[in-house]
Every structure is written in C-alpha cells, then in structure tokens.
Amino acid sequence: MLLSKCLRRSFVLGLSALIGLSSCLAVAGQGKDHHAFNRVPGAQMKGYDKVDYEEINLLLSKPYRLQGKWQVDETERVGGVYTYIHYDLPSNISTIQAFRNYQKLVKQQGMEVLFECDRTCSKDFSIHKIINIFDDGRDNYLNGSSNLFYLVARKGNLNVVIFINDLNNTSVFQYVIEEEQLDDSLISPIALSLVESGKIDLYGILFDTGKAEIKPDSAGELADLAQVLTDYPKLEIDIVGHTDNVGSKRDNRKLSAARAEAVMDYLIDEHSISEDRLNTIGRGQTKPVADNGTDKGRALNRRVEISALNAQVIVEAQQQDNAQIASSNQSSNNSSTSSKSEEKSGGIDMDDIGKAADTAGKIFKLF
Structure with a gap:
C-alpha cells in the first residue's frame, strides 16, 4: 500500500523525523465531522485536515492513461475553506453500501451530482495515480483501488468529493470545499x-x-x-x-x-x-x-x-472583512425587523421548520 507523502518524508529523513511523523498522525484525533456531512455510524476518523483556504481540482470525467500518463478531460478548480477527513468503516459495511448512502445523503442535502463513477473505476486506476491531477496541495493520505467509487456534488458554494474503496475495511476519503470568492x-x-x-x-x-x-x-x-x-x-x-x-x-x-x-x-x-x-x-x-x-x-x-x-x-483578510460586513448587515436587519416581529402573534414559523428538516436530512441511515 502506497504511503502518504507525510509518511514517506518521515522514513526518508529517518529517526530524527519521528516527532514530525507523530504530529502528522495525531491530526485525526483533533478533527470533527463536517457540519454538512455526518459520518457513517461506527466509522473511525483516521485523518483530518482543515484550513481557511485551499484549492482542488474536481475530477468531472473518468481518468484514463494516455502514452503512459494519467489524464482527466474535464476538471474544475475550486477554492475555499478546505476540510479533509479519512474514515475507516466497520467491517460489515461494504464499499457499495457506503457509496449508496452517500448518494442518498447528497440527494437529501439537495446537492447536484456533477460526476460519479461506480465500481468500473476500479478496473482502470488507483486513486494515488491521479493525486497530481486532483492536486489539493496538502499532502493528505489518499490511496486504494479495490472496489473504488467516486462522487462529486455541489450545492451553492458547498462542494464535496468522496472517494470510497476497500483498504482491508471500507475507507472513505471526504473532501469539502466551501467556496469563498474575493470581492474584486x-x-x-x-x-x-x-x-x-x-x-x-x-x-x-x-x-x-x-x-x-x-x-x-x-x-x-x-x-x-x-x-x-x-x-x-x-x-x-x-x-x-x-x-x-x-x-x-x-x-x-x-x-x-x-x-x-x-x-x-x-x-x-x-x-x-x-x-x-x-x-x-x-x-x-x-x-x-x-x-x-x-x-x-x-x-x-x-x-x-x-x-x-x-x-x-x-484571502483570510478578505474573509474577515466579509464577515464583519455580514455581521453589520445582520445587526441592521435584526434592528429593522424587531418591531415587525413584535406585531406578530406567537407561534412557530414554518420556514424555520423547513430549515430544521433540511438539517435533519443529513443523518445517515444505513441499508
């Protein structure tokens, strides 16, 4: 099994790199599930990375080999808040079972599937062969080819990339990019x-x-x-x-x-x-x-x-400026609507129920 760049660097540098290796492996314990995607019940988080801004290439067509090099005809570069999570699933959950549930999950979220590839992916490539094309710049572990599934979905500024394959147990590699656009x-x-x-x-x-x-x-x-x-x-x-x-x-x-x-x-x-x-x-x-x-x-x-x-x-400075502007606008909106809300009779706003239902829709139900 191909070692991640993080692990490879540690072995090349030798014993003196053990401290760096331990910090590389420790990130899994520091992470938490992304707010839009709950983990499969029983899944263990094996790797986690989050930064305020990073870019990846969404692979929107099936990779193939041409003259000894791996290529993807359709890609799209997106950037924003980046979250990487690697999960190992319980041994009783198959790759296709996990994939079907992720398909269901993105549908419940109202996301558009931009591209997906089922087991036929496994016949042609291993994930690590297209890492340079994917190009997330973070050296995060990504590997496997057995029973490989791949999915890219989007809703608004939220992009999710899912790799699922069999690495002894079913493994899920989840990338989320929440796009941030700079105000020119x-x-x-x-x-x-x-x-x-x-x-x-x-x-x-x-x-x-x-x-x-x-x-x-x-x-x-x-x-x-x-x-x-x-x-x-x-x-x-x-x-x-x-x-x-x-x-x-x-x-x-x-x-x-x-x-x-x-x-x-x-x-x-x-x-x-x-x-x-x-x-x-x-x-x-x-x-x-x-x-x-x-x-x-x-x-x-x-x-x-x-x-x-x-x-x-x-980018970080622009994000802070945008957040301050949004907060200021929100405060203004709250003050302007407070008098209107006082005129309304008590009760539950149906729009709030709809929002709560959307949030509840991200809960996994395994087949």
Whole structure:
C-alpha cells in the first residue's frame, strides 16, 4: 500500500523525523465531522485536515492513461475553506453500501451530482495515480483501488468529493470545499493577481539601460505595491528581477539582482515596509516570457516580478472583512425587523421548520 507523502518524508529523513511523523498522525484525533456531512455510524476518523483556504481540482470525467500518463478531460478548480477527513468503516459495511448512502445523503442535502463513477473505476486506476491531477496541495493520505467509487456534488458554494474503496475495511476519503470568492471591488489588481496566480509582473518600475537606479516615473507603481504590503501586514514576497538577453548572462543576472534589491530598498526607505517581509532574487535572462528576437518581446522580458510567499493571508483578510460586513448587515436587519416581529402573534414559523428538516436530512441511515 502506497504511503502518504507525510509518511514517506518521515522514513526518508529517518529517526530524527519521528516527532514530525507523530504530529502528522495525531491530526485525526483533533478533527470533527463536517457540519454538512455526518459520518457513517461506527466509522473511525483516521485523518483530518482543515484550513481557511485551499484549492482542488474536481475530477468531472473518468481518468484514463494516455502514452503512459494519467489524464482527466474535464476538471474544475475550486477554492475555499478546505476540510479533509479519512474514515475507516466497520467491517460489515461494504464499499457499495457506503457509496449508496452517500448518494442518498447528497440527494437529501439537495446537492447536484456533477460526476460519479461506480465500481468500473476500479478496473482502470488507483486513486494515488491521479493525486497530481486532483492536486489539493496538502499532502493528505489518499490511496486504494479495490472496489473504488467516486462522487462529486455541489450545492451553492458547498462542494464535496468522496472517494470510497476497500483498504482491508471500507475507507472513505471526504473532501469539502466551501467556496469563498474575493470581492474584486475591494481588492487591488496587484493583490488579486497574487491570490489568483501567486505572482504579478510589474512593468511600471523603470530603469535606465544597464543601470539599477529606479527612475522617478516608477513611484506610482511602487506606491501601489507598498499599499498592498501595508493592507496585508503578514504578506511576504519575493522581488524577482528579470532582463532581456542583451549582454552576457553573468552581467544580466548581476543587473537583475541589483534591480530587485533597489526595489526592496525603496519599499523600506520610502514606505517603511519591514525588511524581513522582502526577499530578492536575480533571474537575469533565464526566464523569458516573450521572444527576445523582437523589441516588443525584449520589453516584456525586462520586468520586476512580485511573487507571494503566503498569498492565503490576503484571502483570510478578505474573509474577515466579509464577515464583519455580514455581521453589520445582520445587526441592521435584526434592528429593522424587531418591531415587525413584535406585531406578530406567537407561534412557530414554518420556514424555520423547513430549515430544521433540511438539517435533519443529513443523518445517515444505513441499508
């Protein structure tokens, strides 16, 4: 059985990694069932992981092998609050029994099934063969191929991915993504690009040919960058200098490093950004984004790239802002409706009964 990346790292590092291994294995005891999906009765939680923001690829068609590589034709990238849970089920519960109950569960939740694959999945692939395509970035254990079932469902911003297979006992790997969308009107283009792509190329930071002194016309773009760093005080970045291919490779690398350091010094001196949040790299001509054979291409290759080392702090800050706005709106709504509620006679609101029924609908009943 394939070991998870967490376990593999511990064996490679040897005895000194046992502390890290123990923390890796201990997460199961810290977890709890997701609020939208109760566990199968008798199931034991073997792994748990939750973070405020992560992304995964929803696999929306059956994986297949082409020229020695595993591929999936239809995928969709989603991001938001991420919860991973690995359950082992009692020995008397078969994989198909668990799968049928999850099908029933998502139906009761009013979720739309985007894709599902029953036992025919087992004939073609093991889960670990498509981990890189699934790409959840969390190193969480995912394995197995015997009696494999797979399901993806969605309702609103709630996405659930279920892998079920036979690993001695029936195992369930459950991933839930509660999508969070950033409000583009409240976030700068630089910050938005750092969240979406992890980096941004800035062309408004200008230098004379062969020199590393920042030109005065660069002040506007540098102020925009400094504002992002001020708005998100936990954000850390790499400042990466790039050149075209005019000149020697050695000189270009030296020049690009000097320009990156000039940007760092400017942010520190002019905008009081802490030095420990900034790192500089000189790539020279080694990472072109366009053809160096044309003037336009060389101009695109001369750039300062900003790469976020922890872009999730932007998302977390936006989530906090959204929560504060929602709380403020809720308080306003409560105050505006309180007088109306006082005019109503006592009794039970049927809408509340409907909501309670929806919540009760997530309880498992095994066949």
